[in-house]
Amino acid sequence: MSLQSAASQSFDIDEAFRRLRVAVAAYPKAAMFELRDRGHASPFEQLVASLISARTRDETTLAVAERLFAVAATPAAMAALPEDRLVDLLHGATFPEPKARDIRDLSRRIVEEHGGEVPDTPDGLMRFRGVGPKIAALTLAVGFDIPALAVDIHVHRVTNRWGYVRARTPEKTMTALLAVLPKRYWVEINERLVPFGKWVCTGERPRCSTCPLLSMCARVGVTESR
Numbered sequence: 001m002s003l004q005s006a007a008s009q010s011f012d013i014d015e016a017f018r019r020l021r022v023a024v025a026a027y028p029k030a031a032m033f034e035l036r037d038r039g040h041a042s043p044f045e046q047l048v049a050s051l052i053s054a055r056t057r058d059e060t061t062l063a064v065a066e067r068l069f070a071v072a073a074t075p076a077a078m079a080a081l082p083e084d085r086l087v088d089l090l091h092g093a094t095f096p097e098p099k100a101r102d103i104r105d106l107s108r109r110i111v112e113e114h115g116g117e118v119p120d121t122p123d124g125l126m127r128f129r130g131v132g133p134k135i136a137a138l139t140l141a142v143g144f145d146i147p148a149l150a151v152d153i154h155v156h157r158v159t160n161r162w163g164y165v166r167a168r169t170p171e172k173t174m175t176a177l178l179a180v181l182p183k184r185y186w187v188e189i190n191e192r193l194v195p196f197g198k199w200v201c202t203g204e205r206p207r208c209s210t211c212p213l214l215s216m217c218a219r220v221g222v223t224e225s226r
Contacts, residue, residue: 011164011216017185019212020192023200030194031058032142035065043118044075044110046143047125048103050135055094058194064093075116078107102130120144133174141187149174149181150190154197159189161201163218 028034035041035049049065056064068089072078078086083100090096090103106128110118118139119125125136137150151174159165165176181189193201200207208214208225219225 011162013164013182013185016162016213016216017188017192019216020196023212024192024195027195027199028058030191031061031065032138033191034058034062036142038066040065040069040073041143042073043120043139043143044078044107045069045073047106047118047131047135047139048078050138051099051103051106051130052090052093054099054130054135056092060092064090075107075110075118079104079111099130102128105129106131118143120146122148133171137174138190141190145187147183147186149177149186151177152190152194153203154201155189155193157203158193158197158201161206161217161220161222162213163220166220 029037031053032046032050035045040046040049045065048068049061052065052068053061068086071089072081081089081104083104086100086104087096090100093099109128110116119127120140122133122136122140125131125139126133131139134150134152137148140146140148141150151170153170155177156167156170156173159173159177160167165173165180167173167176177189197203200211201213205224205226206222208217208219208222211217
């Protein structure tokens with residue numbers, strides 16, 4: 001048995017998720033899940049919001065996405081916006097000019113090449129400029145409710161800190177999780193670990209003393225905690 005599989009089998013992932021649901025209940029939700037619950041659950045809105053969210057704080061993503069969707073919430077409406085108007089609507093997000101270009105381009109292509117329907121496969125989504133594995137996975141998971149693993153820095157850090165996987169990059173963590181994480185948790189892991197990673201299992205000095213998962217956690221790489 002490999003070290004990877006041994007670590008994964010010894011970690012009770014079902015109990016971890018039971019504790020996680022309680023642990024993050026009082027914290028703000030991850031942006032895509034909050035937008036879903038505010039009525040922006042369509043695949044197109046989730047795709048656009050995921051693109052906006054790249055290197056942008058959740059609070060900013062929420063404000064920018066809601067401002068944008070109040071003006072244009074469909075591929076046809078988005079494609080019809082002048083690019084300078086779209087840049088203005090994206091103000092506050094990182095890299096508004098390239099994101100405006102990419103959003104207009106994918107909106108136009110969805111209309112012209114896909115009959116106004118967002119593709120529901122990773123390959124189909126990643127043919128759009130600016131859409132990588134994480135954005136594609138969020139779109140599938142939240143917009144389509146299709147099991148897909150979206151691994152960001154929080155999912156990467158926490159699952160490796162637990163000792164559940166051992167991988168050096170988010171991309172390698174995604175591959176490792178696909179092999180060991182039950183599919184029933186593929187969508188939920190991002191929903192739970194983003195707030196957990198922001199507020200409890202932080203990058204520096206995690207709050208280990210009050211963490212409900214402390215008894216299960218290998219604390220890999222933790223040298224100082226609160």
